[in-house]
Amino acid sequence: MKKYDFIIAGGGMAGLSLAYYLSQSPLSDRSILILDRDSKDRNDRTWCFWERDAGPFESIVFRKWRTVDFHGTTYAGPLDLGDYQYKMLRGIDFYDFMREKLNAHSNIEFQQATINRIKDTPQGGFVIADDEPYIADYVFDSTFALKMNQPEHHNLLQHFRGWVIRTEKPCFDPERPRIMDFRVEQHGDCRFVYVLPFDERTALVEFTLFNDKLLTEEEYENVLRRYIEQHIDTGSIIRGQEWLKEAGPFDQQIDTTTYQISEVETGVIPMTDEPTQENPSEHIVRIGTAGGHTKASTGYTFQRTQRYLRDIVQNLVDTGKPNRNPAWFDQRFKLYDSVFLNVLEKHRHPADDVFTRVYVENPRRVFKFLDEDTRLIEELRLFTTMPWWPFTAAFFDVIRRRWFG
Ligand SMILES: Cc1cc2nc3c(=O)[nH]c(=O)nc-3n(C[C@H](O)[C@H](O)[C@H](O)COP(=O)(O)OP(=O)(O)OC[C@H]3O[C@@H](n4cnc5c(N)ncnc54)[C@H](O)[C@@H]3O)c2cc1C
Structure with a gap:
């Protein structure tokens, strides 16, 4: 059995980012195996985050904004973000970027396989994937599922469904995303829609809730449909019918009259303050959502994970051990x-x-x-x-x- 320096279990956002930071560090010659069951060739998510300066993924940021719109209880209008920019990164662009950068390193291997087991041994972190054993000095695991079952803690979910829509008439201001629009029935929860414009006729419109109960697909979609009808001037129904005939089929065509849905995004993000174990044992380190890198009160994970991974790599460089010790x-x-x-x-x-x-x-x-x-x-x-x-x-x-x- 070949021994690696590092095995990255789960080549999603955290796993690929870690491999990237390692490849840019003095540890760039270390042998790395990235295991994932998925080929990562679909646009399965869109990440939004804020940043002051240009970040490591600036070249693939899809859109960025200095001013955002907000619709709340006592205010509706623009918010100036000062030094920050709100940035949007498409999953597929991130995966492609990573594959290109990491494939340039012959010491980094990708293996598409389902991980069945990860355990610590005196010889190192041990992984079984598709019945094949692998071992490394450290296994970085982003596949571990959080338990979220301790009643003394708070265990909410952030869940959402979004549509990328293309409208019959230009109706979005590409310079102005709506980051939170509370003009939807709250039902005692926290419920809002955001609208991230790609151009004047295309935007991601996403309905998001913070609570402890998922909705049915139909319930999310009813809210989206109603929101679009009430708050986005997508076009006239009569012109729309003609336009639809000309527009031809999209990837996932859902029949509406003045807009078409080209992509659907769904997700559930834990909002929990249950203690997570970033370092469950000597040779295993959990990263990303599995490592508790999601901010419990917002669900934002992308930038925190980047920050924590950079610390992990720096610790490996400085001390040979990855463990972070927050003050x-x-x-x-x-x-x-x-x-x-x-x-x-x-x-x-x-x-x-x-x-x-x-x-x-x-x-x-x-x-x-x-x-x-x-x-x-x-x-x-x-x-x-x-x-x-x-x-x-x-x-x-x-x-x-x-x-x-
Ligand atoms: C649709 C969506 C939108 C999001 N939007 C934002 C956002 O705008 N901003 C933000 O900050 N956060 C966002 N998040 C939260 C978070 O940033 C993402 O979930 C992020 O992808 C988490 O990174 P990760 O590496 O922990 O998990 P993932 O990116 O999900 O990576 C885990 C990987 O492990 C693989 N895997 C899992 N189990 C196995 C197994 N048994 N065998 C082999 N492989 C396995 C999976 O295929 C996956 O590739 C979003 C989440 C979702 C789902």
Whole structure:
């Protein structure tokens, strides 16, 4: 059995990013095996994130914006993001970019196989995939499924369904995405739509919920259909019928009158404050969603994973070990996430109003805060814009649940 320096179990966002950072580091000559059951040749997701400067994937960023639109309870209009840009990256562009970069390194192997088992042994991390054994000094695992079953913690889901639509008439402003539009029935949850324009006639329109129960496909689609009818001027029905005849078939054609659906995106992201184990044993490191790299209060994972992976590679270079040791004071952000999840889970205050306050009263501060780059004084300023009683009650409930179960 060949021994690798590193096995990357799961060549998705985190696995491929890790291989990329390793290939750019002084460890670029190490033998790496990337195992994934999927060929990664479909546009299976779109990542959005914010960034101040050009990032490592700048050349494949699909769209980026300095101003975004927001529709909340007391404000509807543009938000200026200051130094930040909101960026959109298509999954397929990321996978293609990675394949091209990583294939240039003969020490990096790809194997399409289903992983059946990952375990630690005294000789290293051991993986069985399609009944073949593999071993390495370290196995980086992004395939582990989070448990999310401890009642003293908060276990919500961010789930969504989105359509890329092409409209009969130009109706999108390519310079203006809508990042949160709460003009949908809330049903006591946090429910919103976002609209990310590709051009004047094409956009990703996605309906997203934060709660603990998935909807049926029909329920998501009814909301999307109604939202488009009410809030996007897609064209006239009579002209639309003629246009549809001319437009011809799209990949996944769903019959509407003034717009066509060319792609469907669905997903479920954990919003949990259950402790995750990034380092479950000596030779195994969990990364990406499996490693707890998702921010519990927002579901955003892409940029955090990049940041954590760069730390892991730097630690490997400096010490030969990958383990990250976050400073204890930085753990306060986990408490903030839990308090926020508690407000949502217990319906302590309407979520649309919480988000309106967060974004509208803190447009410049909010991204820095969500990146966990703020100082305590900035955090306290942001907290003063929140409804104090629901958040205070949530804070004490979090403490009670942690200490008394
Ligand atoms: C549709 C969608 C949209 C998202 N949008 C955003 C966004 O806009 N911004 C953001 O920050 N986050 C977003 N996320 C959350 C998060 O960034 C993504 O889920 C991201 O892909 C997580 O990276 P990962 O490497 O942990 O998991 P993945 O990218 O899912 O990679 C895991 C890999 O492991 C493979 N695998 C799993 N089990 C096995 C097995 N047994 N054998 C072999 N291979 C296996 C899978 O095929 C997959 O390639 C989104 C998630 C989804 C699903």
